[in-house]
Amino acid sequence: MKKDLISITDYSKEEYLKIMKLAAEFEKNPNQDILKGKVIASLFFEPSTRTRLSFETAINRLGGRVIGFVDPDSSSTTKGETLHDTIKMVSAYADLIVIRHPLEGTARYAAEISPVPVINAGDGANQHPTQTLLDMYSILKTQGTLDNMNIFMVGDLKYGRTVHSLIQAMSEFKNPIFNFIAPPELQMPKVYKLFLKEKGIRFFEHTEFTEIISEADIIYMTRVQKERFFDSIEYEKVKNMYILRNYMLKFTKPNVKILHPLPRVNEIHPDVDSNEKAYYFQQAKNGVFTRQAIIAHTMGLK
Amino acid sequence: MKDDLKKRLKMNVSAIKEGTVIDHIPVKNLFKVISILRLDKIENQITFGTNLDSGKLGKKAIIKLSDKFFEDDEINKIALIAPHVKLNIIKDYEVLEKRIVEIPDVIVGIVKCFNPRCITNHETISTHFKVISKEPLELKCKYCEKITSEEQIKMI
Numbered sequence: 262m263k264k265d266l267i268s269i270t271d272y273s274k275e276e277y278l279k280i281m282k283l284a285a286e287f288e289k290n291p292n293q294d295i296l297k298g299k300v301i302a303s304l305f306f307e308p309s310t311r312t313r314l315s316f317e318t319a320i321n322r323l324g325g326r327v328i329g330f331v332d333p334d335s336s337s338t339t340k341g342e343t344l345h346d347t348i349k350m351v352s353a354y355a356d357l358i359v360i361r362h363p364l365e366g367t368a369r370y371a372a373e374i375s376p377v378p379v380i381n382a383g384d385g386a387n388q389h390p391t392q393t394l395l396d397m398y399s400i401l402k403t404q405g406t407l408d409n410m411n412i413f414m415v416g417d418l419k420y421g422r423t424v425h426s427l428i429q430a431m432s433e434f435k436n437p438i439f440n441f442i443a444p445p446e447l448q449m450p451k452v453y454k455l456f457l458k459e460k461g462i463r464f465f466e467h468t469e470f471t472e473i474i475s476e477a478d479i480i481y482m483t484r485v486q487k488e489r490f491f492d493s494i495e496y497e498k499v500k501n502m503y504i505l506r507n508y509m510l511k512f513t514k515p516n517v518k519i520l521h522p523l524p525r526v527n528e529i530h531p532d533v534d535s536n537e538k539a540y541y542f543q544q545a546k547n548g549v550f551t552r553q554a555i556i557a558h559t560m561g562l563k
Numbered sequence: 564m565k566d567d568l569k570k571r572l573k574m575n576v577s578a579i580k581e582g583t584v585i586d587h588i589p590v591k592n593l594f595k596v597i598s599i600l601r602l603d604k605i606e607n608q609i610t611f612g613t614n615l616d617s618g619k620l621g622k623k624a625i626i627k628l629s630d631k632f633f634e635d636d637e638i639n640k641i642a643l644i645a646p647h648v649k650l651n652i653i654k655d656y657e658v659l660e661k662r663i664v665e666i667p668d669v670i671v672g673i674v675k676c677f678n679p680r681c682i683t684n685h686e687t688i689s690t691h692f693k694v695i696s697k698e699p700l701e702l703k704c705k706y707c708e709k710i711t712s713e714e715q716i717k718m719i
Contacts, residue, residue, distance in 0.1 A: 268708065344686055366682040366706025385680050387707055452710065 264559050265372040267381045269390040269426040274433040276558070277397060281407075283554035283563055284398045284547070287322075291550065295562045296325030302355035303329035304347070305382075306362040311523060311545070312382050312392075316359050319552035328355060348374045357560055360384075378559045386422050392522055393426040395551035399544040400431075400479055403518045408435035413474050416483035416503050416528055419447040423522045424483060428453055432460050439464040440473065444499040446490060470503050475512045480505070482521045482528050482541075500527075507532040520544050582607070582629040584651040585641070590614055592644045593624035599640050599718050600633075607631045619647065640673050642666045643700065643716065666697050674702060677715040681707035690719070 265271065272280070287293070301320050305313050308331060317327050328351075344367065351358060352375035360371050361382040368381035368388070383389040401407050410431065414424045418441050431437045439457065441449045445468060457464050467473060474480055485503055490496035504527060505519065518540040521529060525541070533539050557563035588596055593613050597603055608629040617623035632652065641648055642664040650662040672689040683690045683706055692702035692711065700713040 344682070362682075363680075364682045364685055365678060365680050365709070366676075366704065369706045370682050370686070370688060384682075385707070387709075 263376070263378045264561070265368075265379045265381075266390050266555060266559060267368045267372055267379065267384075268388045269393045269430050271390070277394070277407075277430060277433065280394050280551065280554045280558060281398055281401050283557060284394075284550040285402075287550040287553040287557075288547075291322050291553070292324075293322070294324035295557060296320060296323035296560075299325045299356045299560070300354065301325050301327050301556075302351045302358045303327050304351065304358060304360045304362075305329065305331050306333045306360070306367070308332045309361050309383060312361060312389075315545070315548045316382060316391075316552055318549045319556060322549070323553055323556065325556075329359075344370065345374055351375075352377050357556065380555060380559060383422075386420055388426060389422055389522075390426060391548070391552055391555055392423050393430050394555060395544065395548040396423065396427050396481070396520060396522075397430055398551045399518070399520060399540060399547050402547065403540060404478055404516060407431065409437070410434070410478050411438040411440065411476055412479045412481060413440040413442060413477040414449075414481045414483070415442045415470060415505070416485045417447045417489060418443040418449040418483070420486075420489055421483040424449075424481060425453055427481065428457065432457065432462055437462055440467065440477070441465070442467045442470050442473075442503070444468060444485070444495075444502065446495060446499075447485065470505075470509075472509075472512060474509065474517075475514070477513060477517050480513075480517060480519045482519060482525070484524075484526055484528055504528055504530055505533055506530040507536055510536055510538055513538065578656060579608070579627050579629045579653050580656055582627065582631050582653050583633060584653060585626040585628070585645075586623070586649045586651060587617065587620060587647050588624040588626065588645045589620060589647075590622045590624050593626075595644050595718075596624075596626065596641055599644070600637060602626070602628070605631070638662070638664045639667050639670065640718070643670070643674065643718075646697070646700075666694055666700070668694050670694060670702060673719060674711065675717045675719055676704045676707060676709065677711040677717070678704065678707050678709040681709065683707075 303316060320327050348371045356377055358375055358379045359382050360368050362384050365385035365387040368384045372379040381388055381390055418424055482505055487496050517538050519538055521541040523541055523545055590613055602609055611626040613624040614622050646666055648664050651658045652660040670692045674690060676683050676690055681704060691705040695701045695703050702711045
């Protein structure tokens with residue numbers, strides 16, 4: 262059976278750990294020709310330069326070739342071709358499909374149509390599992406473990422798919438604690454809180470972004486987007502409340518690392534960048550190794 | 564025998580010789596049941612009653628269909644909006660079989676996903692839900708992974 266990666270919950274804990282191990286191997290030795298002679302389709306139905314470049318770098322470092330398109334305007338979708346037909350055709354050409362699409366559920370649907378494996382590179386507000394795995398790799402690399410992590414998530418916790426998936430994945434490990442810091446409009450949805458309660462995992466909710474972060478092992482920042490607010494006055498009120506500044510890190514733990522799925526706008530002040538606790542750029546770099554690991558695992562090459 | 568005859572006379576208007584009686588329909592969903600089962604499109608004799616007294620539901624609705632028997636997937640459709648329905652299969656004026664309809668664990672192609680950003684609302688795809696709760700009804704879309712709740716349910 263082909264092995265797709267559509268949702269973070271498609272993987273077992275053993276698979277998470279296997280990806281972590283492989284990512285570390287690829288970090289040590291990034292250029293391996295295991296995809297020689299393989300063609301990978303990279304279908305970006307919405308632009309996402311960062312994710313696309315990360316995937317394409319991973320493929321190139323493994324010696325594979327890439328076909329595809331970078332935005333739907335250059336594909337036959339504009340001529341009215343259904344997704345079904347696009348996937349049918351592409352899966353006849355390529356050995357693996359990487360798909361990014363603005364509509365939710367598209368990757369799962371593509372995987373049903375395609376006889377070759379599919380990796381979800383983001384389907385609307387739903388899932389972005391390779392981001393979650395690279396987040397986990399970044400946590401493991403900097404903390405030496407995925408157990409007993411106190412993770413603070415800050416910003417848009419309502420629509421931020423990366424925080425939702427990270428909760429699901431980290432719940433597989435020992436004694437995580439979650440602290441959610443968000444404006445009332447953008448709090449963690451009930452369904453995830455219920456999920457944590459059922460698993461007996463501790464979590465705390467806050468609306469103020471204060472010195473409580475001194476307990477954190479990981480501070481996971483996300484973007485508070487204006488368009489998420491019904492009322493623009495509300496946005497103006499909170500927009501500067503969830504900005505991380507260098508002085509706030511003074512009393513944090515020495516091991517703490519700041520993660521961000523990027524792109525950032527203003528939620529992390531540039532004065533944080535030079536702090537050794539800032540980790541978001543290395544995190545992005547880890548994305549390439551993690552994606553190499555995911556591709557190798559998906560194609561049964563490792 | 565005399566009593567039986569009386570009963571039969573009383574039931575004369577609505578008794579059916581062969582067919583199906585759908586009993587214990589919630590009053591508010593009677594017309595939904597009719598439309599979901601496309602009873603407005605068939606030529607069989609149909610009688611229905613509504614606001615009838617019921618011990619269980621307070622008030623109930625009932626539909627009697629002559630010469631009509633349901634397939635399982637048709638029955639599933641009713642179960643979603645009338646979970647306590649009882650089907651009486653009638654042969655020669657007698658109840659041959661009583662059936663309870665049950666909400667299945669998986670619902671395919673009956674309900675719309677409430678999420679406007681779900682691929683199933685943009686391409687011709689049969690919807691597919693896992694029933695994560697039967698009371699209240701909660702359906703998790705296999706594609707977008709969002710949960711459609713009871714009050715959001717719309718039939719295709």
